[in-house]
Amino acid sequence: MKSLLLKIIKFGRYIILKLRNIIEFIGDHPFSTGLMAVSGILISIIGFNVDRNENESTSYVIESMSKKIDAIDSKISTDGKDWQVMKKTFFDIQVGGPIERAYDLDFERTLRTGYGDIKHIEWRLKNNDLLKVSYNSPQNRVLKINIEWGGDNNGREIGIADFKFGKTTLKDIRTTFGSNGFAYATNMMYADDDGLTTFNAFELKYTPSIIIVFKTHLNYSDNPDINPEAAQNNTLGELGPHFRLVGVTIADEQYLDEIWGKGKLYDPNSNLIVLR
Secondary structure, three states: OHHHHHHHHHHHHHHHHHHHHHHHHHOOOOOHHHHHHHHHHHHHHHOOOOOOOOOOOHHHHHHHHHHHHHHHHHHHHHHHHHHHHHHHHOOOOOOOOOOHHHHOOOOEEEEEEEEOOEEEEEEEOOOOOEEEEEEEOOOOEEEEEEEEOOOOOOOOEOOOOOOEOOOOEHHHHHHHHOOOOEEEOOOOEEEOOOEEEEEEEEEEOOOOOEEEEEEEEEEHHHOOOOOHHHHHOOOOOOOHHHOEEEEEEEEEHHHHHHHHOOOEEEOOOOOOEOOO
C-alpha cells in the first residue's frame, strides 16, 4: 500500500511540473490565478505525509481532499464569471490572449493597419456591426476589442445583461450597474453635428485588469426638442433615457491609460461590477 502511494506521489509531482509549465506559458490569461490555485492545492494533497499518522481514517483524508477540491471549483467559477460573458459577446477573442482566434472568424475583413508593434483589424459582421481588435504583434497579445453598432433598427443583443444596440439607454446601464461608473478625462464625451456621444467605463470585480466601456449616443434628429448646448451640460442628468447604446469595448486598463490618458473621473457611487 505504501509503495503504491509513493508511486502516486511521484506521478503527481510530474503532473505539477507540467501544470507549472502551462501556467508560465499562458501568463496573463484570466484563468491563470485559478490554475495556480489548483497547483497549490495539488501540491498540498500530494505532499501529504503518508507516514505521519498511518492510523488516520481513509474517510478523513477523503473528506479533506473533497473540501479542497470544492474550494478550487469555487475559485475558478468566481474568476471566470466575467470572462464567460465576454467570450460570448466578443466571439471567444480574449483580452490578454493570442490574436489567432480572431483570424479564424468567418466575417468580411475591412481593415488591417498598424503603428509600430500595435496592429488593428476590423471586420464587418453579418448584421453590419463592426468588430475591431487591437493587439501587440511581438507579444501576440490582444489589448482591446470593441463592437460598434451598424444601425440595424431591430437592435442586437450584445450578450451582456439584456442590453441591445439602438435600444438600451444610458439610464438602463446606470440602473443595471448602480452608477455611471467612471470616464477617462480625455474621452468623456464628444459632440458633432449629429448629436452627443458619451463613454461610461466600469471596473470588473473578478477581472480587475480589464475595463469595459459602454458608448452611448444622443441623436439630435431623434430628439428635436433638446437644445444641443443644454444637452452638453446635462448628459448625466435627465437626458439619460435619450442616449442609446451604440458600442461596447473591453480593454487592458494599462493600454487604455496609454491611449486615453491616466486621468479618470469617478461617479461617487461607482463600484466594481459583475457581468452577467
